[in-house]
Amino acid sequence: MKPSPKKQAGLNFPRPLVTVDVVIFTVLEDALKVMLVRRPSNPDDPFPGRWALPGGFIDVDRDASLLDCALRKLREKTGVAAPYLEQLGSWGGAHRDPRGWSATHAFFALMPARDLVPDQGVNAAQVEWMDAAAAGRKRLAFDHAEILASAIARLRSKVEYTSLPAFLLNEPFTLPQLQHTYEVVLGRAVDKSAFRKRMLDGGFMEEAGMVEGASGRPAMGYRLRDRSQAALFPRTFSPRDAEA
Amino acid sequence: MKPSPKKQAGLNFPRPLVTVDVVIFTVLEDALKVMLVRRPSNPDDPFPGRWALPGGFIDVDRDASLLDCALRKLREKTGVAAPYLEQLGSWGGAHRDPRGWSATHAFFALMPARDLVPDQGVNAAQVEWMDAAAAGRKRLAFDHAEILASAIARLRSKVEYTSLPAFLLNEPFTLPQLQHTYEVVLGRAVDKSAFRKRMLDGGFMEEAGMVEGASGRPAMGYRLRDRSQAALFPRTFSPRDAEA
DNA sequence: TAAATAGTGTCTTTCAGACAATATCTC
DNA sequence: GAGATATTGTCTGAAAGACACTATTTA
Numbered sequence: 001m002k003p004s005p006k007k008q009a010g011l012n013f014p015r016p017l018v019t020v021d022v023v024i025f026t027v028l029e030d031a032l033k034v035m036l037v038r039r040p041s042n043p044d045d046p047f048p049g050r051w052a053l054p055g056g057f058i059d060v061d062r063d064a065s066l067l068d069c070a071l072r073k074l075r076e077k078t079g080v081a082a083p084y085l086e087q088l089g090s091w092g093g094a095h096r097d098p099r100g101w102s103a104t105h106a107f108f109a110l111m112p113a114r115d116l117v118p119d120q121g122v123n124a125a126q127v128e129w130m131d132a133a134a135a136g137r138k139r140l141a142f143d144h145a146e147i148l149a150s151a152i153a154r155l156r157s158k159v160e161y162t163s164l165p166a167f168l169l170n171e172p173f174t175l176p177q178l179q180h181t182y183e184v185v186l187g188r189a190v191d192k193s194a195f196r197k198r199m200l201d202g203g204f205m206e207e208a209g210m211v212e213g214a215s216g217r218p219a220m221g222y223r224l225r226d227r228s229q230a231a232l233f234p235r236t237f238s239p240r241d242a243e244a
Numbered sequence: 245m246k247p248s249p250k251k252q253a254g255l256n257f258p259r260p261l262v263t264v265d266v267v268i269f270t271v272l273e274d275a276l277k278v279m280l281v282r283r284p285s286n287p288d289d290p291f292p293g294r295w296a297l298p299g300g301f302i303d304v305d306r307d308a309s310l311l312d313c314a315l316r317k318l319r320e321k322t323g324v325a326a327p328y329l330e331q332l333g334s335w336g337g338a339h340r341d342p343r344g345w346s347a348t349h350a351f352f353a354l355m356p357a358r359d360l361v362p363d364q365g366v367n368a369a370q371v372e373w374m375d376a377a378a379a380g381r382k383r384l385a386f387d388h389a390e391i392l393a394s395a396i397a398r399l400r401s402k403v404e405y406t407s408l409p410a411f412l413l414n415e416p417f418t419l420p421q422l423q424h425t426y427e428v429v430l431g432r433a434v435d436k437s438a439f440r441k442r443m444l445d446g447g448f449m450e451e452a453g454m455v456e457g458a459s460g461r462p463a464m465g466y467r468l469r470d471r472s473q474a475a476l477f478p479r480t481f482s483p484r485d486a487e488a
Numbered sequence: 489t490a491a492a493t494a495g496t497g498t499c500t501t502t503c504a505g506a507c508a509a510t511a512t513c514t515c
Numbered sequence: 516g517a518g519a520t521a522t523t524g525t526c527t528g529a530a531a532g533a534c535a536c537t538a539t540t541t542a
Binding site for chain 2: 011057061087090103234235
Binding site: 174175196215219220 | 518519520521522523524
């Protein structure tokens with residue numbers, strides 16, 4: 001290794017571009033949806049007119065941290081202040097953005113569809129909830145297709161052993177509603193009895209009064225004890241299938 | 245939202261500093277060790293003389309990607325070309341580096357102690373394998389104590405349900421050696437019979453001839469089928485304890 | 489043969505999954 | 516009561532943990 005006197009001298013070496021992108025999931029009309037925004041059509045911008053994940057550059061004056069920046073992007077696009085939010089990973093390299101070496105910090109958010117504020121000042125035509133499966137097949141801007149694929153894989157994987165789907169529902173929610181959300185995300189049916197045992201034994205919910213449906217017997221409503229983190233189950237759903 | 249014409253104009257807004265840090269683990273002398281390096285003692289540098297994680301600025305001319313940069317840091321400090329390496333997360337904010345808004349991409353590496361090349365041109369006195377528990381109690385530079393704590397938590401957690409400890413051993417390794425490595429990382433004993441069943445059923449190893457120890461019966465040696473990723477087990481070790 | 493270590497067998501408990509049965513609501 | 520949905524109960528099979536037993540080496 002040779003010494004690099006430039007660093008000591010004053011940080012006057014080129015810096016990458018730094019962005020934050022957020023993969024925002026919700027369940028709407030019995031399907032897993034992801035939020036996409038359209039890139040500006042100005043041909044000087046990279047990927048004009050393409051669909052992309054919501055995100056953008058760090059603003060070193062306004063954002064105190066990466067998490068703050070992600071929360072700001074979320075607020076700007078959805079009006080939601082504090083959904084479930086975790087880090088997904090970072091993607092960086094010389095060629096992912098034609099404007100130069102860039103690195104993005106990707107986050108992963110879950111929110112109930114009904115928390116959404118329809119128009120937050122952003123042009124509504126530029127924002128869309130797209131089916132996750134359909135979005136995964138689209139040619140998105142930058143390396144966003146790869147980031148989205150990673151987010152979907154992470155979600156599917158964690159749904160097998162965590163209470164994450166509870167963050168996709170408004171409170172109070174019922175166990176049948178929660179089960180349905182699991183089934184939508186997993187793409188397969190799960191056993192009712194085993195499901196209820198698992199959720200109730202998990203101890204992450206508390207009762208919140210009866211909730212009446214359109215017909216049939218009313219169900220107990222529940223709310224999360226802690227909306228900041230998910231519960232972990234000691235096993236995944238149906239390990240038998242998982243090995244196949 | 246107000247428009248920000250600066251972005252369209254030409255990216256002439258301040259950019260954060262971007263670094264990559266690597267938490268490198270090994271098992272040495274029956275203990276989990278982590279590599280730390282000493283910060284330069286020059287008082288113009290941040291945190292002079294403090295212990296820190298190996299890492300440094302992205303070099304936009306040499307590093308094609310974040311992963312490349314992490315591999316370069318690894319090579320420079322350890323001489324090892326391709327250990328187990330995964331992303332841990334990113335930490336960024338206005339105050340973690342006194343020189344300005346900075347973001348670091350943290351990685352997480354596992355390697356066998358015997359792969360290490362003693363001196364790679366770096367001043368050996370500035371590099372040390374420290375007990376993970378002891379390092380976790382030290383006041384490290386930047387927010388490296390937080391990053392290290394996160395890495396240790398991630399390692400402990402994943403050891404419960406993955407084959408990660410196999411990456412801490414030289415090949416061929418025996419099942420008793422592997423079990424011992426699990427026990428060192430987990431900090432508790434595991435049952436021999438259940439352990440062997442789990443590892444052999446996992447199907448991630450292949451036989452590599454008998455290995456003789458100092459005394460006693462020789463054991464079958466194994467090597468990994470795929471050194472690029474760990475195997476996942478359907479359950480964690482002893483879920484009974486995990487709930488307590 | 490004793491000591492040391494590797495490897496196997498067996499019993500028990502736990503718990504998820506399957507699925508049937510029962511409960512509570514509306515019309 | 517019929518239909519719809521929620522909730523509970525019972526049986527079974529798979530797999531992990533506990534722990535004793537057997538096997539193979541060196542001294």
